[in-house]
Amino acid sequence: MYSQGLRRFRHRVGVIAGAVAALLVAGTVVATSAQAATGCRVAYTVASQWSGGFTANVEVTNLGDPVNGWSLGWAFPSGQRVTQAWNATVTSSGAQTTATNMSYNAAIGTNATVSFGFNGSWTGSNTAPASFALNNVPCTGNVGGTPTPSASPSTSSSPSPSPSTSPSTPPQQGNAAQTVAAMQPGWNLGNTLDAIPDETSWGNPRVTRELLHQIRTQGYRSIRIPVTWTDHQGAAPGYTIDATWLSRVREVVDWALAEDLYVMINLHHDSWMWINGYPGDRTNVKNRYTALWTQIASTFRDRSSKLVFESINEPQFTGTSGDAESDTVLQELNTEFVRLVRASGGNNATRLLVLPTLYTNSNQAQLDTLANTIGQLRDPNLAATVHFYGWWPFSVNIAGGTRYDSNVEQDIVDSFTRVHTTLVSRGIPVIVGEWALLSYDYTRPGIIERGEMLKYFEAVSYHARIRNLTTMLWDAGTFLNRNDLQWRDPGVFAMLKAGWTTRSAxxxxxxxxxxxxxxxxxxxxxxxxxxxxxxxxxxxxxxxxxxxxxxxxxxxxxxxxxxxxxxxxxxxxxxxxxxxxxxxxxxxxxxxxxxxDPPIQSAANGTTSSFVIPTQFRGDQLATMEATYANGSPAGPANWTSYKEFWSNFQPDYAANTITLKPDFFAEVTDGTVNLTFHFWSGVQIKYRITKSGSSVTGSPA
Missing domain, CATH: 2.60.40.10 (Immunoglobulins)
Structure with missing residues (x-):
């Protein structure tokens, strides 16, 4: 997780979210299933659709002779475009679109079915394709007979079955799956040894043995200790780790091991501080990376097998042509990490090593790359890791994402199902090394409504558990108060703890x-x-x-x-x-x-650096705010939605009876009138109008 304000992390998530840019309204639209052809049948379903975007699922049933290697072609009738795909590689030339198999789902036996999905964009209308062709053979739904309609696939929250084929180089079996299972549940010691430059720089107290004891007594079985080494490492060529810092890391690790916790350490913010420059400076970055892991491996080579190494936190790279090249770059570093740790001997020869996807995301292309990397390494003691912070509009409260709805649920199901199908079902265990909600923090109350957040926590725990994913809660002081070692909200922890073994209503x-x-x-x-x-x-x-x-x-x-x-x-x-x-x-x-009672607002004068709206909340609480120009178009940042981001654009203060519009909001507002609508949790909506002229702002109830 990135540090204070989540600025870097949120920028990266925002880029991903840009591909599904209009997240205002979610619905389920089922397209008419295509009439399949001699030898094949296709079921095409639009699982969800929003303004400008949609998610589609495609099931292809082979009714003819078995095939090994397939491509499915169709033409979009309304100018749609695929923006992201999973379980297939999708290419387009104008309206004509082709999906081709991945390495693990190339074979389709007679009467067998293969499925894939994608996110797409649309304008005007989203008409379903009229026909499909499998390996250039039109799909009519029958073998040499009258076409028959195919049923739309049903939505399921359960893990999908194992893929039809194994990777071309399947990983050897070892104890990795048992170790990862024994690590459930896990907890992150966030914003501490990863803080820049020192342990207490980001507001948390120094780690104590009592803190680690409390984590174990609360039921956690593993702890991830993120470590940022950058400011504690000497210059080239030795890149020697500062002895005092290394001793402190060793002390905290040993305390945790003494509490009978599994412990995972890594290179944390180093990922964006210097490792990201690897594509343009391979020699120096690799020398530094190798020197770090060589010293870490040597220091801990004789620690018990309960100590786990994670190569890089949220890897990302500058200077590449895109994610495909970045995937290749990451594969080089992951491979080098495994090589040098294994070569260090001692317990490192069989220690569990954890490899991340690019950005530690769960996109299909990144999962496929990591599966191939682990397959090629043929090491029985490797695991994969991804991170999960939920459906972006809900996770930060933007675009009207105030509630745990079908979009949030489907995002959990889709992400964890891809991880299970691509990795777990092939014997590659997975650790969700960080999970929470991006903007949830006790210092910023109201961004995520408590009950809606509890629904999310319950669902993540359930969907991860039934897919055999080990989860490690990201806690930078948000959940456990490290000063008194008490949970800030015992009800939240009760929901989290229940989720380790069962469901909650x-x-x-x-x-x-x-x-x-x-x-x-x-x-x-x-x-x-x-x-x-x-x-x-x-x-x-x-x-x-x-x-x-x-x-x-x-x-x-x-x-x-x-x-x-x-x-x-x-x-x-x-x-x-x-x-x-x-x-x-x-x-x-x-x-x-x-x-x-309905809140009451008053007229105000101010500037773009601080504009405060007097608001008598009268027992109500703010859910979100809309901002539009006189012509109805969205005003302010994220101009694809009228709903602005809670806290970064506007912030309520219930004690002071005010709502502040922040400089980040005004930075992207043109001069003139802006109409605001404040949505409250009681269901009440209040209209307010502001006028901006340069840096001056006036406002009054509409």
Missing amino acids: TASSDQIYLPRTGTIPSKSLTLNLNGTSFQGLRQGNTDLVRGTDYTISGNTLTLTASALTRLAGNRAYGVNATIEARFSQGAAWQISIITS
């Missing part, structure tokens, strides 16, 4: 808003049972009475007007009571009973 919301005055009505929530059964409601140590305080019908939970009136008490603004829904397994679901 959630609900459509963890908030019930009530008016400040007037009659209080009954309110309903939809339960997401996730295989559990509802047991009851409780406030503190008191059980609420079924039939009197609440009713349950299927997955609909309704709190009665009388119960809500009692729970609201004197109806002061804000949270009046908290109740818990309890289930047959997993964590409880907390529900806040909140009293609010």
Whole structure:
């Protein structure tokens, strides 16, 4: 993970997100399945579609003789274009598009099916292709007969079966899978030994033995210790690691091992500080990289097998022609890393070594490259690593991504399924070396609503677990307070811990808003049972009475007007009571009973460096903000969406009763009128109008 503000990491994620640039509205559109041809049948499904982009899944069934090596061709009728593909290589020439097999799915037996998917762009309309051809043979859905329609594939949250073929150079079997499984669950000691230049530079205290003991007693079985070596390494040609720094790293590692934790160390921010220059300076960068790992390997060569080495954190490179060349560059460094660690002898001869994909992302091309690298190395003690920070609009709260919705869910399923199919199902274990949400931080409250975040945490844990992925939570002080060694939000940790072994139920919301005055009505929530059964409601140590305080019908939970009136008490603004829904397994679901009135805003004057809107929140909380010009087009940064990024563009202060529009917002706003719409979690929307003239800004309620 990149450091404070996530600036570098978010830039890279933003580039990826640019390929799916209009993430405003998500839906499911099923295209008419193509009528397949003599010898083959094709099912083409648009799994999701948004303004300017879509995701498609394609299933090809071979009805003729077995084939070994295939290409599927079609023409897009509406000018669509493929921007990213998985399980196939897709090329285009005008409207004509061709998907060709990967090394592991080249063979399709008679009546067997192969599938692939892609993200695409569209304008105007997104009409499905009318016909397909497999190896230049038109697909009509039957062998020498009348075409028959093919069924659209169903969406599944379960791992896909093992691929039809193995890689051409399959990895040898060893104990890597057992070691990686034993590392679940894992935790990151983030922003500490990786901080620049020193351990406490980014606000965390020095690591203590007590901290590591607490991590182990809380149930974690492994710890990733990111280490940045750049400022603790001498000049060429020796590149000697500072003895005091190396001793400190060794001390923390030994403490963790003494706590019976698996420990993973790496080269962390070195990845973007100097390793990224490798393509243009191979000799010097490789000498420095080799010197580092030679010294690290020598220092720890006799430590137990519970110590694990990770070659590079989030590798990235400058000066390449693109990801394909960067993949090749990374393969060189990963291969050199394995060679020199193995050559150092001792326990390093069989120590688990962890290799990342480019950027540690889970795109298909990067997964394929890493699978090939590990296959070629033929080393039984290798594992792969990727990182996961979720669907970008939700992870940073932009483009209206305030809720855990089908886009967020599908992104988890797709990413983890690709990882499972490409690596795990072939015997290559995978560590999700970092996972969380990009913008979630206790110092920036409100970016991600708590209940929506809990749904995400529950789902990530489940989908990783059923695919045999070991996960390591990124914690830079956000989850565990390292000063008192207590969880900042015990309910969040309860959800995380439950996810290690089981599912937890959630609900459509963890908030019930009530008016400040007037009659209080009954309110309903939809339960997401996730295989559990509802047991009851409780406030503190008191059980609420079924039939009197609440009713349950299927997955609909309704709190009665009388119960809500009692729970609201004197109806002061804000949270009046908290109740818990309890289930047959997993964590409880907390529900806040909140009293609010529509917020009130006042006129203001200011500048683009600091413009503050007086806002009486009156018990409500801000979900997001829209900004548009008079003609309705989006205003401000990310001009493909009217919904601006929470905190970086605007920031509420509930204690001060203000909302601040930040310089980053105004940096991309032209002079004139901008219409703002503030969306609150109660469902209320408030209009506000600002006028910018140079650096001066005025505003008033619309």
